[in-house]
Amino acid sequence: MRRYDVVVVGGGPAGLAAAVAARAGGRRSVAVIERDRELGGILNQCVHSGFGLVTFGEELTGPEYAARWADAAAESGAEVLLGSMVLDVSAGPEGPAVTCVSAERGVERIGAGAVVLAMGCRERPAGALGIPGFRPAGVFTAGCAQRLVNREGLLPGREVVILGSGDIGLIMARRLTLEGAHVACVAELMPYSSGLKRNVVQCLDDFGIPLLLSHTVTRVEGRRRVEAVEVSRVDGAGRPVPGTGVRYPCDTLLLSVGLLPENELSRAAGVELSPVTRGPVVDDSLMTSVPGVFACGNVLHVHDLVDYVSQEATRAGECAGAWADGARGSGRTVPVVAGTGVRSAVPQRVDVARMPDELVVRLRVDGVYERRSLVARAGGEVVARRRRDILVPGEMEQVTLRREALLGLGGVDAITIGLEA
Amino acid sequence: MGAGGAGEKSDKVLTCIRCPRGCRVTVALGAGGKVEAVSGNACPRGDSYARAEVTAPVRSVTTTVPVDGARDEGRVAVKTVREVPKGAVLDVVRALADVRATAPVEIGDVIARDVAGTGVDVVATSRAR
Numbered sequence: 343m344r345r346y347d348v349v350v351v352g353g354g355p356a357g358l359a360a361a362v363a364a365r366a367g368g369r370r371s372v373a374v375i376e377r378d379r380e381l382g383g384i385l386n387q388c389v390h391s392g393f394g395l396v397t398f399g400e401e402l403t404g405p406e407y408a409a410r411w412a413d414a415a416a417e418s419g420a421e422v423l424l425g426s427m428v429l430d431v432s433a434g435p436e437g438p439a440v441t442c443v444s445a446e447r448g449v450e451r452i453g454a455g456a457v458v459l460a461m462g463c464r465e466r467p468a469g470a471l472g473i474p475g476f477r478p479a480g481v482f483t484a485g486c487a488q489r490l491v492n493r494e495g496l497l498p499g500r501e502v503v504i505l506g507s508g509d510i511g512l513i514m515a516r517r518l519t520l521e522g523a524h525v526a527c528v529a530e531l532m533p534y535s536s537g538l539k540r541n542v543v544q545c546l547d548d549f550g551i552p553l554l555l556s557h558t559v560t561r562v563e564g565r566r567r568v569e570a571v572e573v574s575r576v577d578g579a580g581r582p583v584p585g586t587g588v589r590y591p592c593d594t595l596l597l598s599v600g601l602l603p604e605n606e607l608s609r610a611a612g613v614e615l616s617p618v619t620r621g622p623v624v625d626d627s628l629m630t631s632v633p634g635v636f637a638c639g640n641v642l643h644v645h646d647l648v649d650y651v652s653q654e655a656t657r658a659g660e661c662a663g664a665w666a667d668g669a670r671g672s673g674r675t676v677p678v679v680a681g682t683g684v685r686s687a688v689p690q691r692v693d694v695a696r697m698p699d700e701l702v703v704r705l706r707v708d709g710v711y712e713r714r715s716l717v718a719r720a721g722g723e724v725v726a727r728r729r730r731d732i733l734v735p736g737e738m739e740q741v742t743l744r745r746e747a748l749l750g751l752g753g754v755d756a757i758t759i760g761l762e763a
Numbered sequence: 764m765g766a767g768g769a770g771e772k773s774d775k776v777l778t779c780i781r782c783p784r785g786c787r788v789t790v791a792l793g794a795g796g797k798v799e800a801v802s803g804n805a806c807p808r809g810d811s812y813a814r815a816e817v818t819a820p821v822r823s824v825t826t827t828v829p830v831d832g833a834r835d836e837g838r839v840a841v842k843t844v845r846e847v848p849k850g851a852v853l854d855v856v857r858a859l860a861d862v863r864a865t866a867p868v869e870i871g872d873v874i875a876r877d878v879a880g881t882g883v884d885v886v887a888t889s890r891a892r
Contacts, residue, residue, distance in 0.1 A: 379835060389825050389840035389888065395782045403825055405840045405889035409870055492827050495838050520826060520856045539785035543778045544822070548849070647783050731787075 345453035346371045346421070347666040348659070349440050350460055351428045351607065354383020355648050356639020356655040357460035358411035363659030364458070365418040370663050372420040373452065375442050377427040381415065382408030383462055384485070385648065387492045390513055392540075396649035407648060431457055431611040431635065438634045455666025456634045458658050459608055459622070463640040465510075466600040473505075475561040480568030484510040484598040488517070497521055499594025503571050504528040505559045509537040509646070511598020516545035525549070526590045529557040529573045531580055534710050536600075536736045538646060560587055562595060571595050601644045611635060618686040619643040625675050625691040626701050627661035628654070636662045643688050643704070646738050650704065671696040676720075681760025683707050683714070685735065692757060694748045701743045705759060707733045714761040716741050720754040733761070772799075777816055781808040788813045821846035824855045825888070828874060833866035833891035840889040841874050847881045854879040866891045 348364040350357045353376030365372045380386065385393070388404030395401055398410065415422065426444040433439075438457040443449045465483040482490075482498050488510060490496040500523050504511045507530040515525045528546060533556045535542050546553050554573065560582045561572035575586040603621040605613070614623045614631035621642040622630040629636050638658035639651045672695035680687045685708040692701065703718070711733040718726035718741050725747045733739060741759055748754055772793055779786040784805060790813045791800040801813045815821055823846045827838040841864075847855055858879040868874075868891040875885040 386889065389827055389842075391823055391825055391842060392783060401782070401823075403840060403842055403888040406870060409890065492840065493838060495827070495829060520824075520853070538783050539778050540780040540783060543785075544780045548822070548852075737785075 343451050343453050346373045347455040348372045348458060348662045349452055349454040350374045350458045351431065351440065352376065352460035352462060353381040353422065354460065354462050354639065355385055355408065355411055355651050358415045359652040359655035360458045360460055360638055360659035360662065361420040362414050362418045363656040364663040365420050366663055368419055370666060373423060374415065374420055375423045375426050375428050375440065379425055381412040381422065387489050389492050393648050397652055428607060431607050433611065433632045433634060456636060456662035458662045459635065459637040459641050460639050460655065461604045461607060461641045463601040463603045463644055466602055468597055471599065473559050473562055475563060476565055478562065478564040478566055478568050480593050481562065481595045484508065484514045484596045487514050487596050491517055491521060497523060499523060501526065501592040502594045502596060503573065503590050503592050504596040504598060506530060506597055506599035507535040507537050507553060508598035508600060509541050511596060512537045512541040512545040514596060515551050516549060519549045525551050526592060527552045527554050527573065529554045529559060531558045531576060534734055534736065538737065558582060559595065568593055568595055601640065603641045603644065605641060608637065616690065619688060624689045626689050626693055626697045627671065628658040628689065629661065629665065634665055643686065676754050677756050678703060679756055679758040681758040683709065683711060683761035684759055687759050694745065694754055697745050699745050703741050703743060703759060705739050705741065706735055707739065707761065708735065710734050711761055714763065716759065717762045718743060718757055718759045720748060720751055720757045723751055725757065775817055777813055779804060779809040779812045781812045790817050792817065820849040822849050822852050824852055826856055826859055828859055828862045828864055830864040830866055830868060830891040836891040839864050839868050839887050839891050841885050842888050843878065843883045844886050845883055847883050851879055851881050855881065859885065864891065
């Protein structure tokens, strides 16, 4: 059986940054297993710009950002297995192992000192929504439409309604408009956009595309192809208000209604998943509940910015490498609890004795808040505070925990992060 | 309040689109629509964005063009090397509708010069081999 110090599952931005970090200048053997014929993952179809400001100090397009990391991975000497699909990740007494299949080599089993899960996420599909009406052709997820337009050169339709204001939906509203389609409106169930504000401005406002907040699609018409959709207002509980429906004749309905971490492999490996993030529960080293199996990027929790994926994955790669070298934590972790107004926080557990001097906790709030502080408390003491003018669920927030501050408190039982005045 | 009403002072609130942070930037406009002050921006990019947005708004344009002779890729991604006037965005996309690239294409290769008379070149942002 082939064996590497670290095996990375997925060659998107998370997997590439993890591989570069795990390689540690050639000190460890690393393999990246990617099912596609190229590295870079979904970034290859994200031809718009806005990537890399944090990492490289310049605004890059998705393919450019992906190419920089693919080049870095190649330079690092990490081995890349393309066209190879991981079927199984398992942990045995002699460490984790990965089973993958490819046209060239058939089914093979690869041993590892540590495994990094970096499979990314998927779009919530039409079947998960239960929209009344027919099931004709012409209903696409926004990412599927993005692939058709940007990679295949195909226009999915000419008259378009978009349900959901996720970033890909907003980006596609602009993209389809530039390609000659007409986007009638973007309907969003929530009273706020789930995408970044800048995308509402540059993708909708620039082209006069209305964003209908607190609205949803209540009927799809058309037997063979979409002929129209009905968009209705919803009440505070998200229920359509009868009599408010407006019919939009169209041939295409795009869905941008959320991303779901792709954790089939993690689940089968026995990794504990969070019902809130839908990704693995991890400690400060980004290790899952299965020893030697780490997770980072959108498979762990859905990010807004790839730059933060790269940061998180770099840490996962470093920690996976250290684990492969034999490093172990203190064995005692304390929970990071999502307090008032906070929906989720990652990592969910911290080994205070082992954590780095500064640990970034990424989180999402559960509603729209103005002029609040994100406060981390341990044993009633404030250990971190961050003032924010506005907090929205669509934008990931972060709080930095300092090891010194936590050690100074003596024993800590839990760290709670919540919103305070 | 509208921008640049002749003779009257006013404030215009914008969302900066230069980075994903999306700062809420306030532009104080003086008589004749002249920018007197910019506030609320977290970095100098916000200042330059706000000044341009109320006087001569600009956007960068990204799209894809077909590529001939590549092994795998059917299209390459492209961008304007710098921003073009907002009003020229559709002209740029229309001008690129007739453009084809030929493999091999490297990131940064010029795909079209002086696109739509803007004086701005269009370069590849993905590879085709």
